[in-house]
Amino acid sequence: MAYKYCVAENWGVGFITIDDSSKFQISGFPGNLWQIPADSRDANLWVSKVAGIWKTKEEAQAIVDAEVAKAQAEWDALPEQQKNNPVNRQRPTAIVLE
Amino acid sequence: MSDYYGTYGQKVQYLSSDPPAPQTGQVWYNYTSATLKVRSTNATAVWTSAASIPMAISGMAFTGTQTAGIAYGGATPASPSPTTAVNNAYLHNGSTWTATGSLGTARYTISRFGTQTTAVAGSGAVGGSVTNTENFNGSTWTASGNVGTARDQGGGAGTQTAGIIAGGFNQAANTAITNVEIYNGSSWTATTSLPTRRTIYNCSGGPQTATITYGGYEGGPTGGPNSVLTQSFNGSTWTTLNNLNTVRRGSAGSGTTSSAWYAGGSTPSTSETEYYNGTSWAISTAMPTAWTSAGTGTGINGQIVGGANPSLTAQSFFWNGVGSAGTRTVTVS
Numbered sequence: 001m002a003y004k005y006c007v008a009e010n011w012g013v014g015f016i017t018i019d020d021s022s023k024f025q026i027s028g029f030p031g032n033l034w035q036i037p038a039d040s041r042d043a044n045l046w047v048s049k050v051a052g053i054w055k056t057k058e059e060a061q062a063i064v065d066a067e068v069a070k071a072q073a074e075w076d077a078l079p080e081q082q083k084n085n086p087v088n089r090q091r092p093t094a095i096v097l098e
Numbered sequence: 099m100s101d102y103y104g105t106y107g108q109k110v111q112y113l114s115s116d117p118p119a120p121q122t123g124q125v126w127y128n129y130t131s132a133t134l135k136v137r138s139t140n141a142t143a144v145w146t147s148a149a150s151i152p153m154a155i156s157g158m159a160f161t162g163t164q165t166a167g168i169a170y171g172g173a174t175p176a177s178p179s180p181t182t183a184v185n186n187a188y189l190h191n192g193s194t195w196t197a198t199g200s201l202g203t204a205r206y207t208i209s210r211f212g213t214q215t216t217a218v219a220g221s222g223a224v225g226g227s228v229t230n231t232e233n234f235n236g237s238t239w240t241a242s243g244n245v246g247t248a249r250d251q252g253g254g255a256g257t258q259t260a261g262i263i264a265g266g267f268n269q270a271a272n273t274a275i276t277n278v279e280i281y282n283g284s285s286w287t288a289t290t291s292l293p294t295r296r297t298i299y300n301c302s303g304g305p306q307t308a309t310i311t312y313g314g315y316e317g318g319p320t321g322g323p324n325s326v327l328t329q330s331f332n333g334s335t336w337t338t339l340n341n342l343n344t345v346r347r348g349s350a351g352s353g354t355t356s357s358a359w360y361a362g363g364s365t366p367s368t369s370e371t372e373y374y375n376g377t378s379w380a381i382s383t384a385m386p387t388a389w390t391s392a393g394t395g396t397g398i399n400g401q402i403v404g405g406a407n408p409s410l411t412a413q414s415f416f417w418n419g420v421g422s423a424g425t426r427t428v429t430v431s
Contacts, residue, residue: 010413012149013193016386018424021144027369028387029406071408078181090365092408096389 002038002078003098005060006052007031020046029095033060057097064095105122109136114303122423134428143373143419151188151403153194154410156209157206159222160392161254162214163190164401165414168234168396170219172404173206181206183224187239189214190252190401190414199238203230207299209254209263210392216258218281223250227269233258233283242284247277253302255309259283262306262331265296265314273318279333280306293336300393301351301360307333310355312374313363315347324365328374330355344370350393350402357397359417362389367408373397373419386415398422 009032012017016026023042027035034052036043047054055063071092075083083091102125103109111117111126111357120126121139126135149381151158158172164251170187185204188195205222212218215236222228227248232239245263252266261281268275296314304310312328326341342360349363356376362369362385369385374397391405400417418424 012414015147016145016415018140018144018146018418019427021146021383022140022142022426025384026386027384028407030409068408071406073114074409089221092154093366095367 001098003035003057004038004043004047005055005057005097006034006036006050007055007063008034008047008050008052014045015050018089024052029060029064030071031063033063035060035097061097064097068092068095100252104365109319111346111351112321120425124294125428130415134430135425136182136428137303137369137423137425140420140422140424143371143417144178144424145371145386146416147386148401148416149194150412150414151190152412153184153186154412155184155186155404156390156406156410157207158212159210159217159219159254160394160401160403161212161217162190162394164395166214166398167401167403168198168214168217168266169195169392169403170210170217170234171208171222174410187249190403191199199234200230201239202241203228205230205250207247207267209249209252209266209299210394211254211261211263212258218254218261219260220254220261220263220281221245221249221252221266223269225269231281231286236298242283245286245421246279246288247275249275249277251297251299251314252309253298253300253314255302255304256281256306257313257342260306261370262289262309262377264309264311264331265292265298267297267315267317274315274322290331293329293338294325294327297328297347299348301349303352303358303396304330304346304354307331308355310339310353310358310374312351312358313342313347313349313360326377341381343372343381344368346370348390350389350391350400350405351395351396352400353374357419359393359419361385361393361400361402361413361417362387362391362405364390371417378402382419384426387411388415393417 187199208222229244249266346363
C-alpha cells in the first residue's frame with residue numbers, strides 16, 4: 001500500500017475520532033508524524049481537519065531519524081546500571097517508513 | 099413508509115452539542131457542527147485520541163475506566179540525568195486530566211489495581227524493588243502494609259479490599275519471580291505461586307478470584323524470553339490458557355478472563371494489538387503508534403497513557419473493541 005505523511009500535533013479528544021479510525025488506518029511516528037493511505041479521500045480530509053503539514057517520504061524519514069537519534073543519545077547517556085532497567089527499555093532502534 | 103419517529107418512537111433531537119450519555123440507536127442533529135449523528139456499536143475495533151497527560155512519562159500505573167481513571171507514579175529518564183521516580187498522580191474524566199494527591203513514595207512500574215477513587219499502589223521500583231503499598235481515597239494516598247516480597251513490574255488485579263499482585267521482577271536477585279500475594283486492604287498474604295516466573299507488568303485484571311495475567315518477561319539472572327503465556331487464577335490455583343500470538347514485553351493491557359486487550363510493547367517496538375474473548379487471542383486493530391505504555395479498562399473499553407515511542411510521550415488513546423458503543427457522524431452524498 002502507498003502512504004502519505006504529515007506532521008500534526010495531537011491535541012487529544014477529537015484529533016482521531018471513531019469516524020476517522022473506522023474509515024482508514026492512521027499510524028503515528030516520533031516527531032508528531034502521521035502516516036495515512038495515499039489514495040483515501042477521508043484521510044485527506046482528516047489531514048485538513050488536524051491542520052497537518054504534508055511531508056514527502058524523504059522529509060518524513062528525516063524527521064523520524066532525528067527523533068530516533070535523539071532517543072538513542074539519551075539512552076547512551078544513561079548510567080550503565082540504568083540501561084538494564086526495564087523502564088529505560090532497550091536502546092531505540094531505527095524506524096524505516098514504508 | 100415508516101419514518102424515524104415511527105420506528106424509534108422519538109423525534110430526531112436538534113441540539114447545540116452532543117448529548118452527554120446517548121443511548122445506542124439514538125440519532126440527533128448537532129446544529130453547532132451541522133452534523134447528523136448516531137450512537138451505534140462498533141463493528142471493528144478502533145483507537146481514538148484522548149487528552150494528553152500533563153507530563154511525558156514512562157513506567158506509570160493506570161487503573162479505572164475511560165471516564166474515571168487514575169494514573170500515578172512513573173519515571174522520567176531525561177538525558178543525561180539518571181531515571182527519576184515521580185510521585186505525581188492525575189485523575190482522568192474522559193476529556194481532561196487533573197492533578198490529585200501525590201504518592202507518599204515516588205516509584206515506577208507499580209502493581210496497580212482498584213478504581214479511580216480506591217486505587218492501590220503495590221510495590222514498584224526506585225532503582226531497587228520496594229515493598230511499599232499505598233491506598234487512595236479519591237484525594238490522598240495513605241501508607242498501608244508492605245508487600246512481603248519486593249518486586250516491580252508485577253501484575254495487579256482486584257479491589258482495594260480484595261486485591262492481588264502476581265509475579266514481577268526482583269532487582270536484588272535480578273530475576274523475574276513467581277511469588278503471588280493477596281491483599282485485604284491493610285496487609286498481604288502469600289498464596290499459590292505462578293506456574294512460570296514472569297514480570298506481567300500492566301497486563302492483568304479482573305477480580306482477586308478470577309484474575310487474568312498475560313505476556314511479560316520470563317527472565318532470570320542470565321536473561322530469558324519474553325512471554326506469550328496467559329494464565330488465570332481462581333483464588334487457589336493457576337490455570338494456563340491459550341497463548342498470545344506475539345512475543346513482546348512492556349505492553350499495555352487490562353481486562354478480565356472473558357474480555358481483555360494487549361497492545362504495543364517492545365523488543366522490537368510494536369503497535370500490534372490483540373483481543374481475548376475468553377477462549378483465545380486474536381490480532382485486532384493496531385495502535386496508532388508503536389508504544390510501551392500503561393493501560394487500563396477492559397477488552398471492550400480501554401485506554402493507554404504515556405510511555406515511550408521511543409522518546410517519552412504524554413499522549414493517550416482510547417481502545418474500543420468490537421461491540422463497544424461509539425458516536426458516529428452520518429454522512430450523506
